[in-house]
Amino acid sequence: MTATVKYSRWTLPPTTGHQALALDREATLGSVGDDEVVVELHAASLNYRELVVAKGAAPGDVKANVVPGSDGAGIVKEVGKNVQEFKAGDRVATHLTPTIPNDQFPTLIDIGAGLGQSIDGTLQEVGIFPQSALVHAPKDLSFDRAATLTCSGLTAWNALFGLKGNEVKAGDWVLVQGTGGVSIAALQFASAIGANVVATTSTDEKAKRLESLGAKHVINYRDTPKWSAEARKLTPLNRGFDLIVDVGGDSTLNESLAAVRANGVVAATGILGSDSQPVPMLKTIWYVCTVRGIVLGTRDQFKKMVKFVEEKNLQPVVDDVVFTLEQTKDAYERLAAQKHFSKVIIKIR
Template sequence: MSNTQKQWTVAGKTGFDDLKLNDSAPIPELGDKDVLVKFHGASLNYRDLIIVKGQYPFAQRDGVVPASDGAGTVEAVGKHVHRFKKGDKVVTLFNQGHLAGSLDGYSATTGVGGTVDGSLQQYGAYDEQGLVHMPSNLNFLEGATLTCAGLTAWNGLYGLESRKLMPGDWVLTQGTGGVSIFAVQFAKAAGAKVIATTSSKDKAEKLKSFGADHVINYKEDTNWGETAKKLTGGRGVQHVLEVGGPSTMTQSLKAISIDGVISIIGFLGGAKGEQQPSFLDALMNICTVRGVLVGSRLQFEEMNRAIEANNIKPVVDEKVFKLEEAREAYQVSDTKSMKKSMKSTR
């Protein structure tokens, strides 16, 4: 194996021109508890786009290798590693220090692609605690979608111990982003019923093909929260995966059931809404509103067992980029996210 590799870094915070490719970066040396991963797949998230633009609200290190999501094979292990061996297929954990339970001040600062070097490189070294075995039913491209979007959806549905998703529950998802599609698949596998929102007939058909029981076009039905509640017989949905932020929260509150959970995982509709709800709205609707920042390794391993048991296949974009084309991949992803943001704010 060569001593050098191809590696992208974030050299600034002014845009995609700050993504720099180094053709002769050093392959990291291993500590006694480290695992060297040869990456075969990576995926981008909205978070990766805003890190390069200087809009990320959490910890970020100058010169970091970007992208949290990566899947590959174990190339070598340190002498005290016991969880993995050479040849194992693995996936990166988003927050390297978040092994179980709640986030703490330290684990929230250990984000791959933020403070820890990410997957846009040929080789990466990680503490053995910061990796999980890839589900056996997935290929590397599919496995590389799990770290952020997959685990966030799982945490949204199962992360609150007192109100985990149960068979027969109703789930409301928004749009056709990665988290929302994973949520549809996980909910259906658990025997729940899914109401999804979208903006077009084509996307509605896609959501139905993934298992959605009902799809509401939010451009045609601006009061979709009440419509969703009516579809449940007036009881309301038990789980909302809230990706729009303030611009959609009012409708999510209209849809929620008593003691239901709204998991806020993003703000694709912008930071300001026309009618921003207040904290009292949680009281008036007798529900729980929680913020979700991906999830723990324990949750990741639980999710992977469910993926294997139900043969769940992540939805992967038809266009696949080479490592050298990462900047182009950012540009394409940014265009798609801008379109989603504009549609969700109309």
């Protein structure tokens, strides 16, 4: 590929809100560096982080006119002379935090230095990425589904298997909250290894979908706002859950603490509903549990997740409505309105 190649990409001007996104149909591809890889992108998926970055509310600086989006999948077209792990024709997925070692757990600072904020991301037809921003995609998995693994998939994997000595195993009891990308991925992973999964959601329609994906029980949190007691009754001897994947932050953490078993783990993975009073962490003494803050996971974990997806023949769940690259603003709107189920997908080609 040469610098004369023209392609389309979205950029984020130095303003606030995703309505400011600008579509550049005449972008020119630069030359590939020694440690870089040219990827023809086929699909991308959105996270709430994209909305936060667009609002200018993300930790860290945002590169002027950055190409947004951290999650994507495609085909390698060209590699720099120092690249050993990839070759032209390889199917790859993006890894958000390429600036840290493969075994290092990322922080919000590392995420701010990553794709879609400090480094050009995935909402473009072609991208040049550091080789450390890529992993091999699962064999035989569609690009749409592979594009869900970068953030939601990896966060869920880290929540279930990232704490040494407390990895979820067959027979364990796991609770997931809602129908966002992290919760659905955690449900799929946990079900695949034989764990007992309980889910919470807001409608009967969503409950049926969760059951079809492997949830043994579903609790409607609108009908039962204090769902912890009902959830505990589902576990043996009312002992509580081995792991709870908490996505709501302060608005759900009290219930999560009340539902987890003694010496169990609450994986705090999000703050989607955090408009409540902060929950004091000294409450962990009362409930005798671990609350583990998680953002994404390591590149090494990503590779293990890919192997697991291949072995279990998992098909990550995507939203019913799929957008084209030109419809990116509509995709942002669907995400912001929380009308989606699991992951919002942008099909690039």
